[in-house]
Amino acid sequence: MTFFEKLEDLKTRKNSFLCVGIDPDYERIPAEIRRQDKFLYTFCHSIIKATAPYCIAFKFNFAFFEAFGAAGWETLTRLRRSVPADCLTVADAKRGDIGNSARHYARAILEHLNFDAVTVSPYLGFDAIEPFLNYPQKGLFVLCLTSNPGAREIQDYPGGDQPLFLHIARRVQDVNVHKNCGLVAGATKPDQLRVLCETVPDLPLLMPGVGAQGGSLNAAMQAVPHRNILVPISRSIIYASDGTDFAEAAARAAETVRDQMQAYL
């Protein structure tokens, strides 16, 4: 099964398209946990264990692990191995480099760390993405329409007949011979999201921006009906409580989102 077939299967079995975002910010990890040895692993692992019944994937934001140096990378390796079999793993690494470097990033993330999917940046063109395409069983989400305000001046760059993000979307569709590609498209831009979905109706979406970033699940779902979609939510789940009950609070928050998702399944 490809990554996206597994995703559809889990969606059906678990009645969810929630992806919990593991973004461990030192400042926001509960103080009582921070005092412990191995607090980074403890915090993340507790969240994973508590929320796994309500989500179908975990997205690990590499920035937050790299901020802890080599120990962060070691923890990421251990955490990846601790994810239950009924949840997929997405490396939110946003890598993008040429030729041999891209091959090494792909090997690092998809082989060494053994993630199921990865986010990549298209600024260096499609030869930079190719090494990731050559893993037919893994998923690849190409940055297309991101949720931050400043992205507009680049991603909407006008071109001849279409903005850059639509050009990228069409090109991802072209290279998607193994059906292992999707797009990152933020929920904060329903109008562009709608155009995107009309242009490439078959590409799955990783859709950040719901929750803390202000996007509404309902507005986003109006724009993307009947689509293979994965919604990553991080802060409003993993920091639902700043006390020692953080894992239970995360589970309740994840369950609530899962329940809201029923309306769109």
Place this chain on the structure above:
Amino acid sequence: MTFFEKLEDLKTRKNSFLCVGIDPDYERIPAEIRRQDKFLYTFCHSIIKATAPYCIAFKFNFAFFEAFGAAGWETLTRLRRSVPADCLTVADAKRGDIGNSARHYARAILEHLNFDAVTVSPYLGFDAIEPFLNYPQKGLFVLCLTSNPGAREIQDYPGGDQPLFLHIARRVQDVNVHKNCGLVAGATKPDQLRVLCETVPDLPLLMPGVGAQGGSLNAAMQAVPHRNILVPISRSIIYASDGTDFAEAAARAAETVRDQMQAYL
């Protein structure tokens, strides 16, 4: 002193604008070294020690270290600390993410690993670059015109009156209030390089593509006269020999490049 002032100072003192690229590819590390414990550190550290007299900076390509997992990150940390004081360090990490994630990448690379400069990707817009800008003493090279063929369809994306890479170059110039910004612009495209230099004559360049990638130092230097420039060369130096004399061979190769650079100083 800013990063670019330090670079100019070293250029004058060492008669060089060579940056040795540390891209340790397992397959190309001499077999006799690979058999040793800690071979990754040994190989890279020997290259650094041998070539330091001829270069003014080392560029560490993160892809190659991440391919070794947590041990690679640990080695990168140790190697960074081993670089002599008369050489600067560039983290070739090509990071690009939004808000809080970007802040964490900046902290990881510029504080935790303490690199002097970093490469970043502009696809997510300038709010994604801002956290890196807020380190006035560090250098920031924004990907602009890269040396790979596939980059053209994105970086030359036409826009109204200028291709995307020129838009990015002008915007980098706009945000360069701390004089800590430069551009990554490949030596393999002398025509675009010339236009770029006419458009933003004051921005320093990190100019890959000379050597193994086919760009000529002479052609590139014709396009970029009198400019603060740093030329990273990796493969033709660090793999100059596949025997146990690899470090001496690297030193000789670096010395030869340094000598060729005299004509342009």
